[in-house]
Amino acid sequence: MSLLLKAALMGVVEGLTEFLPISSTGHMIIVGDFINFKGDSFYTMFEIVIQLGAILAVIFYYRYKIIDSLRHLRPGDRGFKLWLKIFVAFLPAAIIGLLINDIVEKYLFSSFTVAIALIVGGFLMIVAEGIFGRGGLNDMDKVDLKQAFIIGIGQCLSLIPGMSRSASTIMGGMAAGLSVKAAAEFSFFLAIPTMIAATAFSLAKGFSTTTLQQFQALGVGFVVSFIVALFAVDVFLTYLKQHSLKPFAYYRIILGIVMILLITTGVI
Numbered sequence: 001m002s003l004l005l006k007a008a009l010m011g012v013v014e015g016l017t018e019f020l021p022i023s024s025t026g027h028m029i030i031v032g033d034f035i036n037f038k039g040d041s042f043y044t045m046f047e048i049v050i051q052l053g054a055i056l057a058v059i060f061y062y063r064y065k066i067i068d069s070l071r072h073l074r075p076g077d078r079g080f081k082l083w084l085k086i087f088v089a090f091l092p093a094a095i096i097g098l099l100i101n102d103i104v105e106k107y108l109f110s111s112f113t114v115a116i117a118l119i120v121g122g123f124l125m126i127v128a129e130g131i132f133g134r135g136g137l138n139d140m141d142k143v144d145l146k147q148a149f150i151i152g153i154g155q156c157l158s159l160i161p162g163m164s165r166s167a168s169t170i171m172g173g174m175a176a177g178l179s180v181k182a183a184a185e186f187s188f189f190l191a192i193p194t195m196i197a198a199t200a201f202s203l204a205k206g207f208s209t210t211t212l213q214q215f216q217a218l219g220v221g222f223v224v225s226f227i228v229a230l231f232a233v234d235v236f237l238t239y240l241k242q243h244s245l246k247p248f249a250y251y252r253i254i255l256g257i258v259m260i261l262l263i264t265t266g267v268i
Contacts, residue, residue: 006037007217008224011050015228018054019188020236021125021167021248026114026255030262033111042214048199049218053225055195058188060226061233078141082189088145089152089169089186090193096156097198109161115259117162122252125167125245132174134244140178140186147176151186155194162256165191170245181240188233 013031017024028047032038059066069079137143143151154172158165166187173183 001035003213003217004220006035007046007221009035010037010046011053011221011224012228014047014050014054014221015057015225015230016232018051018225018229019058019166019191019233021121021164021170021245022252022255023114023118023121023162023164023167024051024054025161025164026118026259029111029114030255030259033267046214046218046221050221050225051195052199053222054229055191055199057226057229058191058233061230062188082141085143085145085148086189086193089148089155089190090197092149092152093155093159093194094197097159100159104159104161111259111263113160114162115256115263117160118252118256118259121157121163121167122249122256124171125249125252128171128174129180129245129249132177134180136174136177136179136182138179138182140182140189143176143178143182143186147173147178148186150176151178151183151190155190164252165194167248167252180245181237184237184240 010028010031013027014024017027029038032043037043069082072079073083074080137147151169151172154175155165155169157163157168157171166184169187169190170180170183173186174180176183178186
């Protein structure tokens with residue numbers, strides 16, 4: 001399989017899984033292992049670039065709301081209130097992430113850890129929906145600072161590879177009293193500073209050794225990830241209006257078990 005075809009496939013995986021509560025990391029590891037696209041500095045940079053494609057899809061999807069918020073950034077205005085809440089929710093994982101990033105990369109970034117996190121996260125989603133239900137505040141604009149901070153604490157779970165940033169923030173939102181749909185929307189907005197910061201931090205390690213073919217692969221992965229993520233966000237929000245998170249939880253548990261079986265048999 002050519003590098004560009006691998007890049008396109010990984011872009012599809014990233015776009016489909018980044019904003020669903022099923023862990024893009026777990027899926028990238030599995031697919032990367034099967035197509036032998038893993039393990040070097042280019043792969044690490046590639047993951048970050050296609051992640052940026054996914055986050056730009058969210059920015060495009062909510063472009064009118066974002067533009068409106070930027071037009072009303074004076075203290076006390078709705079735009080200022082929105083981004084203040086996003087900032088409050090962003091801080092916990094940002095601070096803890098900076099403190100433990102090297103530890104996470106050294107000890108937790110493995111297929112087995114991801115598999116366990118997928119399973120644990122799946123059960124947590126079932127428990128969260130059972131405890132908090134699907135009701136709650138249905139308008140993310142009405143979230144207060146305390147609720148935003150609770151969501152931010154929830155996002156800290158996503159520092160564990162395989163837990164899923166989307167799942168962690170949605171569960172945090174449910175615990176804070178939001179409906180599943182409002183929690184998902186807040187999660188998408190929170191992803192903007194979170195993922196841009198993570199991208200900038202990772203890309204600081206450099207493009208200097210990238211070849212022309214690798215630059216082409218980065219471009220293909222970026223575009224594919226953007227297009228697929230734009231579709232996935234719209235479908236996911238429509239789904240949440242009427243349906244439960246449980247199918248995603250069951251899928252996570254099954255995927256985690258399959259990963260453990262593949263690891264123990266030496267396939268990955």
